[in-house]
Amino acid sequence: MTLKAPLLHLTWISLLSLALSGCGGIKPFKAPVSQGVVIEQAMIDELQVGLSQQQVRSLLGPNYGQHPFRPNIWDYTYATSNRSLHTDAAGRLQLIFDDQGFLESWQVIEADSRKIKL
Secondary structure, three states, X not given: OOXXXXXXXXXXXXXXXXXXXXXXXXXXXXXXXXXXXXXXXXXXXXXXXXXXXXXXXXXXXOOOOOOOOXXXXXXXXXXXXXXXXXXXXXXXXXEEEOOOOEEEEEEEEOOOOOEOOO
C-alpha cells in the first residue's frame, strides 16, 4: 500500500500539470471600450446652417469637446475598441458657430480614427 500512494500522487500531479499546460493558449476576455458621443450619419444629415447652439445640443447631445479658447468651435468625438460597434458613427465631428451662437459649418474629421488600442 505504501508503493501505491506515491504512484497515485504522481499520477494526479502529472494529469493536473498536463491539464493546466493547455490553458496557456487561452486569451482573457477584453470588454469593449467606447468613449465619446455616438454621432450617426442620420444625425449629421439633420444639421442645418443657422441652428442655435441649444438646437444643436438637443439634436446631437452634449458636447464634451468645447475648445476653452475658441468657444464657437465644438468637437464631438467617438472612439471604440470594437470596430463592429456603431459602424456608421463619425470619429470626430467639428461644428463652427458664428459670434451670435448660430451654426455656420461642420465637417467630419478622421472618420477612421475610431479605434482604441488596448
